[in-house]
Each structure stands twice: as C-alpha cells, then as structure tokens.
Amino acid sequence: MSKLLTPIDKNGLKLKNRVAMAPLTRCRAGEDDVPQPMSELYYAQRASAGLIITEATNITPKSCAFEKAPGIYSAAQVQAWKKISDKTHAAGGTLFMQLWHCGRVGSDAVLNGNAPLSPSGINDDLHSLIVYGLMANGRYAQITATPSKEMTIQEIEETISDYAHATENALAAGLDGVEIHAANGYLIHQFLSPTTNQRTDDFGGTLPKRLEFLKRVIEAVLSKAPKSKVGIRISPFAAYNNTRDPNPEETYVAVAKLVEEFGLAYMHLADTNAWAGAPDMEKILNIVKPNYSGCLIGNGGIEPDQAINMVESGQVDIVAFGRAFIANPDLAIRIAQGGPYNEARYVGWYGGDEEGYTDYPSL
Numbered sequence: 001m002s003k004l005l006t007p008i009d010k011n012g013l014k015l016k017n018r019v020a021m022a023p024l025t026r027c028r029a030g031e032d033d034v035p036q037p038m039s040e041l042y043y044a045q046r047a048s049a050g051l052i053i054t055e056a057t058n059i060t061p062k063s064c065a066f067e068k069a070p071g072i073y074s075a076a077q078v079q080a081w082k083k084i085s086d087k088t089h090a091a092g093g094t095l096f097m098q099l100w101h102c103g104r105v106g107s108d109a110v111l112n113g114n115a116p117l118s119p120s121g122i123n124d125d126l127h128s129l130i131v132y133g134l135m136a137n138g139r140y141a142q143i144t145a146t147p148s149k150e151m152t153i154q155e156i157e158e159t160i161s162d163y164a165h166a167t168e169n170a171l172a173a174g175l176d177g178v179e180i181h182a183a184n185g186y187l188i189h190q191f192l193s194p195t196t197n198q199r200t201d202d203f204g205g206t207l208p209k210r211l212e213f214l215k216r217v218i219e220a221v222l223s224k225a226p227k228s229k230v231g232i233r234i235s236p237f238a239a240y241n242n243t244r245d246p247n248p249e250e251t252y253v254a255v256a257k258l259v260e261e262f263g264l265a266y267m268h269l270a271d272t273n274a275w276a277g278a279p280d281m282e283k284i285l286n287i288v289k290p291n292y293s294g295c296l297i298g299n300g301g302i303e304p305d306q307a308i309n310m311v312e313s314g315q316v317d318i319v320a321f322g323r324a325f326i327a328n329p330d331l332a333i334r335i336a337q338g339g340p341y342n343e344a345r346y347v348g349w350y351g352g353d354e355e356g357y358t359d360y361p362s363l
C-alpha cells in the first residue's frame with residue numbers, strides 16, 4: 001500500500017492516513033453566518049480523509065471576504081459546528097478548523113457598512129483583492145474591495161483576543177484542532193509583508209516586528225489549545241490578494257523558525273500559484289524544511305500520483321487536496337483503489353444549496 005494511505009503519528013498529530021482535505025470556501029452559512037445542517041452531511045461524507053481542514057471560518061464579524069462564509073464567534077455558530085463535528089467523528093473523521101481574519105480583503109458592503117481592517121491601510125491595489133458578495137438573485141459575484149483602515153493598537157489587541165476566543169469556541173464545538181490561516185493575502189500575511197505592513201510601532205518596521213502579530217496570535221491560540229492541536233497555513237510566494245513580499249525567503253525562514261520554537265503540530269504549505277499552473281513547491285520546501293521539524297502538509301494542484309511520490313520520497317508528510325475533494329467525497333478510498341475520479345463542476349462552487357455540494361457520488 002502506498003505510504004499516502006498509511007497512518008501518521010508525528011509531533012502529536014495522529015491521523016489514520018496522510019490524505020487531507022484542504023480548506024474550501026463554499027459560502028453556505030445561513031442567518032448570522034451560522035453553518036446550515038447541509039454542512040453536517042458535506043463534512044461527514046468526506047471522513048475518509050485522515051484530516052479535514054474546514055473552510056476558512058471568520059473569527060469575528062469584522063472579517064469577511066466571502067459573504068456567507070461561516071463564523072466561529074457566536075454561541076449559535078458553536079452549536080451548529082458541534083453538530084458538524086459530531087457527525088464527522090461518527091463517520092471516523094478528524095476535523096481542524098481554519099481560523100480566518102481577512103483583514104484588508106473585504107468590502108463595507110459585506111462588513112455591515114464598516115471599513116475592512118488592515119495593518120497600514122494600503123489601498124493602492126483594491127482591484128486585485130478577491131471579495132465575493134451575494135446578489136439579490138441568490139448568485140455570487142466578485143465585488144470590488146473598499147478601502148481598509150489602519151488598525152489601532154487597541155484593534156490589534158482585540159483581534160489577538162478574537163483568535164483566543166475562536167480557538168476556545170472551536171474546541172467547545174468538538175473540533176480536533178485549529179489551523180491558523182497565515183496565507184493567501186489575509187490579515188496575518190498582510191502583517192508579514194513589508195508592502196502591506198508599513199507600521200512604525202511594535203507590529204511593523206523590522207522583520208521581527210512584522211512577525212510580532214503572528215507571534216502574538218500563536219500565543220493566544222496556544223493559551224486555549226495544546227500545540228498538538230494547532231497547525232498553520234502559509235503561502236510565501238502567493239500572488240493571490242497581492243501581498244507583494246519582496247523577500248519571501250527571508251520572511252518565511254523566520255516564520256518557519258518561529259513555528260518550530262512554538263512546536264506547532266504542522267505547517268500547511270499552500271502553493272497557491274500552482275492553481276494558475278506556476279508551482280513554487282520546491283522553493284517553499286527549501287525555505288521550510290531546514291527550519292521546521294514537524295509535519296509538513298503539501299497543497300496546491302497536486303494530483304494523486306504525484307502525492308503518492310511526494311509522501312513516499314519524504315518531501316512532505318501529508319498532501320491536502322481541494323478541488324478533488326469537492327468532487328470526490330470518498331477521495332482517500334478512491335486513491336487507495338487507483339480511481340476513478342469524478343470531475344468538479346463549477347455549479348455550486350461558491351454558495352447555493354445541496355447542488356454541487358453534497359450531491360457528488362461516492363463509489
């Protein structure tokens with residue numbers, strides 16, 4: 001049997017196989033961004049994965065890049081997520097929640113009239129930020145980001161507390177752990193890049209100061225969860241959401257060293273440019289591998305055969321699949337059998353009902 005299908009027990013992370021489901025924004029929350037019952041079936045259907053990482057989940061109503069993405073800040077959301085984790089566990093799955101703050105990637109149209117929050121109010125590139133809103137006819141459409149405002153120290157401290165609160169809520173909802181989303185141009189990534197972080201206080205200016213927000217977030221999360229239940233997702237080279245780090249090698253060697261010091265369970269390497277056919281995985285691994293000894297999850301346009309080789313050769317410990325899990329609820333079982341695979345349809349990718357969500361057949 002391929003190593004990809006074998007259990008892993010490393011750095012406190014124990015999984016039945018090395019096939020992970022990547023975080024997938026699906027925009028199906030109901031009123032007040034509470035997940036709806038159809039998400040119970042959606043996640044439980046995918047329990048063949050050794051690890052399911054939930055869709056990016058907002059830690060505060062001050063964060064929104066995709067209207068109707070769920071939250072994890074209210075009691076009603078915790079109750080709804082509890083049903084999801086119960087059903088996923090009953091099906092044999094393991095579920096980590098991706099904790100999301102979108103920072104400047106937002107619009108006052110989806111933030112109750114408020115401006116998005118960001119490290120430095122850099123707004124020269126609003127056209128390149130990916131924000132989706134729900135139209136009156138029920139369809140989703142990309143909308144233009146509106147200018148963000150530079151966070152005050154008090155807003156930074158409140159946001160750090162939001163991460164602790166969200167972690168507490170995720171564990172109360174029965175999730176097996178949390179993933180700190182530090183990738184793809186969202187708030188933490190914005191603090192890491194000197195282009196989007198031009199602060200001159202404790203949170204910006206030098207590399208250690210650009211790392212300070214991430215450090216404080218990790219500390220906040222670890223105040224509520226053991227390190228074996230905490231992972232982090234990074235995307236050093238991602239063009240997505242235009243974070244424009246001029247020296248990703250320097251920034252992410254420091255990030256990997258920081259994560260190593262804290263001993264987090266895994267680093268999830270998002271090769272986001274591979275979505276557009278320009279993979280950076282080798283460069284990412286060259287940065288991270290010498291500096292971090294825990295579990296590495298590779299993600300971004302990786303086909304099953306390639307995943308088998310990457311795990312067999314020790315390049316990564318686990319591979320996360322996104323699109324393949326949209327279309328193949330039983331993906332790990334299909335990989336074990338060498339396929340066949342359903343193709344993902346665009347219908348219902350973002351928003352909608354059961355169509356394109358829970359109606360893909362298992363073998």
Ligand code: PHB
Nearest residue numbers: 023025056183184233270
């Ligand atoms: C990701 O984790 O890669 C991710 C999450 C939410 C997005 C885009 C990417 O909107």
